[in-house]
Amino acid sequence: MRLGIQVSVPALNGDFRIPPDIVGLIILEAQPPLYGTLPNVSSDEAASQGSSRSKVDPRIVSDAILGLSDGLTVPFALSAGLSALGETKVVVLGGLAELAAGAISMGLGGYVGAKSEEESYNTTVREVDELVKQKPGEAHAIVRKTFKSYGLSESIISEICASLRGSPNRLRDFLIAFHHKQSKQPGNRAYISAITLALGYFIGGFIPLIPYFCVSQVIDAFYASAGVMAITLLVFGYAKTCIVRGWRGRDNIVAGLESGVQMCLVGGIAAGAAIGLVRMIDAGSH
Structure with a gap:
């Protein structure tokens, strides 16, 4: 059964999305529970709850x-x-x-x-972009380290790394959002x-x-x-x-x-x- 859950992370070129099946396994296996801690987790239930909250920044x-x-x-x-x-x-x-x-x-x-803050974010983007292009192995090691803290099994972490390996841009956006916990602010x-x-x-x-x-x-x-x-x-x-x-x-x-x-x-x-x-x-x- 495919889980209808997606994780949307602020990215430079659109939203970064992890495959729903992997997200479901992450949420189920994470210790402590991961739901609510991943940036911008969205689902039908979360959307219905979010509609009643204030939209003021x-x-x-x-x-x-x-x-x-x-x-x-x-x-x-x-x-x-x-x-x-x-x-x-x-x-x-x-x-x-x-x-x-x-x-x-x-x-x-x-x-x-x-x-x-904007300059700090831009500096982080440049550093992560350089890391992903020149040291992809180290970048994937950071991904593994990031998710190991949630108690995920090695197989789930490997699936995540495999999903990110084919796209340096997605890997960069992932590291910025999950490892550095930064997001791009509006231009104004x-x-x-x-x-x-x-x-x-x-x-x-x-x-x-x-x-x-x-x-x-x-x-x-x-x-x-x-x-x-x-x-x-x-x-x-x-x-x-x-x-x-x-x-x-x-x-x-x-x-x-x-x-x-x-x-x-x-x-x-x-x-x-x-x-x-x-x-x-x-x-x-x-």
Whole structure:
């Protein structure tokens, strides 16, 4: 009986696929069970389960959380510190200047980081391509070593090697995906990462400044900003944890609440430190 299972691995020229019969034997013989550990395992059951999951790129979610996390903390601490000077205009102008500089810095950091990952992947491709062309025996030895860790029998490993032996490109793609565990990123990854981080930082950092636009007295604006940020940090800390862990279940809810409280504490400590530092510097200048 042929097993209707395929393993799809990100490749340079289309998807790499292992014959279904071999994949079935791999899954059945692997110790510990291999199903769910091979990159992008697809089947009718997996497809039906995957249709109910979010299709948002996890990297975008990660960048958005990172940008918001920094944006909700640093500008809030700065605006709280500047409020100690007693002038709303100073808080607004200083906060906006920090927002612009911080967003640009975060965006550039995301762009450079994504470009570094892209270069790392390209370097791996060149090294593996050279290995496959010049030392095919060593490449097949790596394939054997990779699957031996799953407790597969020698006959199954030999079938896999035989399937890969006829195509250097498939062997190269196999080693990149299974041995090096890398995949080719979209060409616009660096730009998306930069924009996501910058927007996340700017949006998160603009929230604590809103009360200063609406309230004339700086002390009242500070208290309003602190109240808004306490709620925002609590909600954000809860949401960012539950996005990863899940929204249901007592453990997930408790973990989300703990994360929310931690975010509030971090924001409060940062704001308190900024206020104390500004007052100390201001007192020393007189």
